[in-house]
Amino acid sequence: MANYYIPAYYLISKTLNVEIIKTPFITFKTIEIGNKYSPEFICTPFKYTLGSFIEALDMGANVLIQFGGGCRYGYYSELQKQILKDLGYKFELYNLVTAGKTDIKRIYKIIKKIDKNFNLFKGLYYLFITYKMIKYMDKIDDYIRRNVGFEVEKNSFNNLLKEMLEKFSLVNNPISLCYLYHKYFKKFKKIKINKPNNCLKVGLIGELYTLMEPFSNYYIEKELAKFNIEIKRFTNVNYLLFSNKKTTNKALKKAKKYMKYKMCADASSNVYWTKYLGQKKYDGIIHIKSSFCTPEISVMPILNKVANDYNIPLIFLSFDANTSEVGIKTRLEAFHDMIEMRRK
């Protein structure tokens, strides 16, 4: 998913004595394969991940890792296991999150099964570095998102990011990682941008996979950057792994007016973020989801209400395997024209 394969690769290669097969980047082939073997009305991330699994298995992988979450995501691993077995593949599929819980003991046992010589202390040491790496990456990404639409030289942010991630994957201790992060943050700040003080600002919220996998949202951030828009996105891996619970609890308190109980997946957080963006006087909100994503569909009426209260335009975009790219572009163009017109 996006650039997160780098910390994942880093963690596994440093701690386990296994051969890692890098699946190719997601392309049309991935979604075509995934679509072929998936139930039609399943949410789109299922199709993407199934497609990636098949591509990996065809390249010779025999151990697959899947996670789970507080929605249909929780059933992904079971269903995918069955579909792949029916297709005749031989593999082990481990689900690291079951019944919505991360059981450390269980994960330890799974790791021991994969690699008998796994060293717990070494594992924890590199886990810590990976944790820091993800945190730094997300901070840098946030800075890039706010500024990439205004870069003077094309691709200057992207090229520096690539360079930084390459350096990141070579570190061996947290101190040099920290040093690299600060060094590169300074470099990022030095990149020439042409940003007016009152630029248009848009918040991106919605379902996690479609938000974070640029291929699945047709590179929406790049499209928005072309219109010279500053982008704010809350969902990242750091949020998913480490601050999810905290944010949900905060959301229930801060957006008490709009919801009484916790909603599944990231729905509650999205309500809070909509309110936050409204209060911070952003120009608009784009809500992204994969088609048939139940938590996000159920939260839409509430988001509409919040957006109405704060008088902030909000549009909903759904992505499936065959969504028309032209249609999405038309809607984004109109959205940009609208928020620009509202400013005047």
Add this chain to the structure above:
Amino acid sequence: MNCYLGVDIGSISTKGVIIDDNNKIITSAYIWTEGNPVNAVKKLISILKNDLDDKYIIKGIGTTGSARKLIGLLLNANIVKNEIMAHAIGTLSLYPDVKTILEIGGQDSKIILLNNGIITDYAMNTLCAAGTGAFLSSQAKRLNIAIEEFGPLALKSTNPVKIAARCTVFAESDLIHKAQVGYKKEDIVAGLCKSIVLNYLNNVGKGKKIKPPVIFQGGVSKNIGVLKYFKDILNLDVIVDNNSHLMGALGIAILAKKNKTDKIYDLNIQNIEFLTKAIECHGCSNNCEILRIYKDNKLIDSWGNRCDKYIKN
């Protein structure tokens, strides 16, 4: 005298207007696209040209609608804009205090909310064509009724049948069922018009505050049956302009006027050969379909690539 051309190329119909400096329509045309936007536009331009007085010179051309990019190239347009902006601008020029625009076209439907002449919110239908003109015309064909008679027939009904409005597939099987149990044709047609309205309000109009004045436009607005049910269900007066089908073209013509330069355009496109060739780029497994646009056998533009690997040549 200066004049400006606006062309709106939709999936079903192609519309064109020519306006003068006061946004007044000099001439207009409305023809079917028939799946071939280039030919449709050639036909449209020849109609418009015949009606246009020699004293006018064209100072700006704008295109909108789903084929706006291609036709923009064909006509050398000085502005290419999405339908939402075009519809809003066009309607505002005639009804400056409009608050809600309901638009149902051939393949899509949209709602635009405005306040003090500024678009404040909009929505377009997603994923499926339920509740659009295409569905109406396919059902009209199945019932063997000319689409023009659809509205008047619906008005005759006193007891419209209930039809599942959510999805065209369910709506169609519902329709067949209702016909087979012997409902009168006008009741079925009225039920269909009502289902279009309910579908629109439940999908596109969901959560939107519809405030008067309400303007209804797009091809379907010519159907007085649909109009009646909009009025009944919203309990508001709904205005349909005589040129309601031309609003997009009018809007883009106005935008072309605003963006005018000193350039003078001619409309001699009849003999230009315009060709789109699609090739697949095999740089990666994305296999992007790259559209290459040729004008008189000369490549003028290509698009569809996701990365910079494919270089124009």
